Amino acid sequence: MKLRTTLAAVLLAAVVPVAAACGTTAEAASATSGTSTSASADSSTTDGTTDTGGPGGGMAQGGGPGGIDVSSVTTEDQLVELVQEAYGDAGLGLHRGHQPIEDVLDEVLTISHDELHVRMDAGQNLAAVAEDLGIDPQTLIDALVAEYSPAIDTLLADGTITQDEADQYRAALEEAFSFRVNWDGEEATPTFSGLDA
Structure with a gap:
């Protein structure tokens, strides 16, 4: 189980920078972690607004x-x-x-x-x-x-x-x-x- 958690963390570290470049960080995090609850249907922006x-x-x-x-x-x-x-x-x-x-x-x-x-x-x-x-x-x-x-x-x-x-x-x-x-x-x-x- 620890190996899977470590592998998931490594994959997430590799995917998030590329996803961030496309503006899909929340979607990428959700796709790489089936247990993630931080991703939502809307993307939060850096200025606190929501991209709907x-x-x-x-x-x-x-x-x-x-x-x-x-x-x-x-x-x-x-x-x-x-x-x-x-x-x-x-x-x-x-x-x-x-x-x-x-x-x-x-x-x-x-x-x-x-x-x-x-x-x-x-x-x-x-x-x-x-x-x-x-x-x-x-x-x-x-x-x-x-x-x-x-x-x-x-x-x-x-x-x-x-x-x-x-x-x-x-x-x-x-x-x-x-x-x-x-x-x-x-x-x-x-x-x-x-x-x-």
Whole structure:
């Protein structure tokens, strides 16, 4: 019994860092320990909020766990934060916290999440993975922009931003996702603080 407990602890130690990179720590802990009661249906975030779901797979959209839910953006400040989160989190390596965009990756790349991890752990960024699969990386970028665009459309529809501003935000999203898909593992993540006045 002690051997099984030790083995379970070792496996958990190996799985949690990878799962954390995808924002699925609670799910990974639950999967590796049948007796764990700490995992729940919702993921707790570092700021004390609960990630209860969003479009395209039920998780909040953004650069990592607890990101902004695209469907809940109601202010321009939230839109600015959403664009920043589109760059991802460099602290998570080539993964950049791809869990919030996992549904788009699954749909466009048509490979399993585990295979994506194997490829990224071998040093491929999202562009290289796409190219290996015969997919133009721009196709992936366009799909990611389309996933986040409803936030822009909402603010345009309610008069918070103008059409020109909406176009600028869409361009900023494309730039952010282009950076994320093509990231070389070295370049510093740009900061998006809103549209230039």
